[in-house]
Amino acid sequence: MMKDNQGITILKIGGSVITDKSADDGAAKRNEIKRIAEEIEGFNSKLIIVHGAGSFGHPQAKRYGLNGKFDPLGSIITHRSVKGLNDIIVDELNEAGVNAIGLHPMNCTVSDDGRISEMSLNIIGSMIDSGFIPVLHGDVVMDKKLGTSVLSGDQIVPYLATEFNAERVGIGSAENGVLDSDGKTIPNINSNNFQDIKKFISGSANTDVTGGMLGKVLELLNLSEVSNATSYIFNACDAGNIKGFLNGDNIGTAISKAELKDKVLL
Ligand code: IPE
16 A cells, blocks of 8 residues: 655664663663654654664563563563663654654554554554654554564564565664674675575574674565665764665665676676
């Protein structure tokens, strides 16, 4: 549905950029959130923001074993925690002059065995059409099979990019993109070189119940196969990078469809 929305940009801000991910309970990096809000201010095109949970979600989800079992209290505690982070981010965005509205996946999404099966796309589409910037986040959501499941922003991003035919997707992380064994940024990943690159990509150093860097790359590789979107994984801790991405810079690691000529060569 709603494939006619051209030119939409989707930006994910990773939990490790906006929280202290090593903390065992929500610790927000207020100054970073403020800086990021100011970098987003002034962007004139259609935008959806998705942020991660960091220490507002991963430690709680782990503590209550939400990846393995249905735990109503753990689901509520985790949801409330990440909702609190969303409030902080939306407040800073509004403060900076961005017309942001928080949207909690728990209230607008149903998953089936951990994968999104439906989302209130009409609400999101109407917001975008009216000039608002919806701000979604990794969350605990209702799940047809599991009761609830943990939904990563890394899954929300390609889902919305496909539904809204997004042109550019940015994943603002705490690293300079996907790195090779010398710590250098790999400029481009596609389905042809992924198998060679896979060995460099690890999970996350801190508590991460949703897959770390490998999870991100797999989601974005799949997106590049089913859409025309190009995704960029870049360092959002470096001031100016989010603004640069929004202005059209190609930064970090680009994940895109393999060129036909590359495929023929193989
Ligand atoms: C995780 O969301 C959601 C919960 C643990 C509740 P993300 O996967 O998007 O969060 P980050 O970016 O890794 O922190």
